[in-house]
Amino acid sequence: MCFNTMHFAAPQNIKYHITEKKMSNTDFISYSFIFILGLVIGSFLNVCIYRIPRDESIVFPPSRCPKCGRKLSMLENMPLFSYILQRGKCKGCQGSIAVRYPIVELLTGVSFVWLFSMLGPSAVFAKYSVMMCILLAVSFIDLEHKIIPDEIVVFSIGAGILLNIIARDVTLLSALIGFFSASGILLLMAIITKGAMGGGDIKLMAAMGIFIGNGPILLALFIGFMIGGLVSLILLIFKIKGRKDYIPFGPFLAAGVLISGLFFDEILIWYLM
Ligand SMILES: [Zn+2]
Structure with a gap:
């Protein structure tokens, strides 16, 4: 994992977190x-x-x-x-x-x-712990109630800005563009499909764009679609859900945000090699 702003770090740098020391x-x-x-x-x-x-x-x-x-x-x-x-x-x-x-x-x-x-x-640990809490809450609420509450979105935006200042792992520009990029794509899709994407999903991705920045939030959206599509397919094949059933998308986006936020560099290098 590499939390500097240079996302094309040399491959030998990326696995510094895997230490082999014994637990004291x-x-x-x-x-x-x-x-x-x-x-x-x-x-x-x-x-x-x-x-x-x-x-x-x-x-x-x-x-x-x-x-x-x-x-x-x-x-x-x-x-x-x-x-x-x-x-x-x-x-x-x-x-x-x-x-x-x-x-x-x-x-x-x-x-x-x-x-x-x-x-x-580290401050990055504090930031990701808060993010994890938000994503867990959003996922379980979306699963049960099929909504992503505005209170959580507003809290996330505030927390994201504050934690970026403390952790300094995402630049201001990246956070700003991240706020609009993935959410903008979802908004466009919502307009084209006339509401197949929920408003809560759009707002969640805007807030999470602040947390992880522009590049990672776009990858998060992609990963969310991949996992969501795969799970939906499995649910359809095993007839757990019908073609007309609504499947909450929040948990898949949450998974995408977490994976991309933590492993953006690794995924990019793996993809480019
Ligand atoms: Zn009781």
Whole structure:
């Protein structure tokens, strides 16, 4: 991975993150910390995923069981462990807790560790962790509600600008063009196909263009279409979805943004060689 502005870095530079040193005790402590941090933030993401599409506040009131309304105790708010301890059931009404909760928590924890192993303790790691949270929230909301909320788009634009200043991995010009490029293509497609592309997808790609810059956001769009097309084809072949069914595109774009943002240089070099 190469986070300088020169995207045509020499091939021998690109794999500097693959180090073969053994894990020391301090490494183990920092990785554990990052994992637990990811679980806790993942737990907060669950609150966002549930409440933002329902236009509820994400800070108040405290978490309740969505089935019986019972307020959750401190212990029950503990990510992942409470789900395992209670075997996926609410203590009050015995109603089953959606499996999405532990999945989102675990995904956040694992992806934080993955990002940390590549980027180390750096501003770029902080930036990509925030981006990962946004992409996870967007994906799960889009899967369930088939929308990408404006609140998340606005937050992403603000966070993207701020994190670019701190991480300095994307130039201002690249971020500015990135805001318009992929989103512009999607907008054009929406006009031509009369709405086959959602407005949320367009706004998401504008915000993510700030995060990863112009070149990577265009590649992200391409990757998103490739994965989305492939998955749609599989769903059609196995008759899980019909020809007329709507398939949310947000998760595919999110995957494209993540892959392209992290591995743009590697993909480009692999393609050119
Ligand atoms: Zn309950």
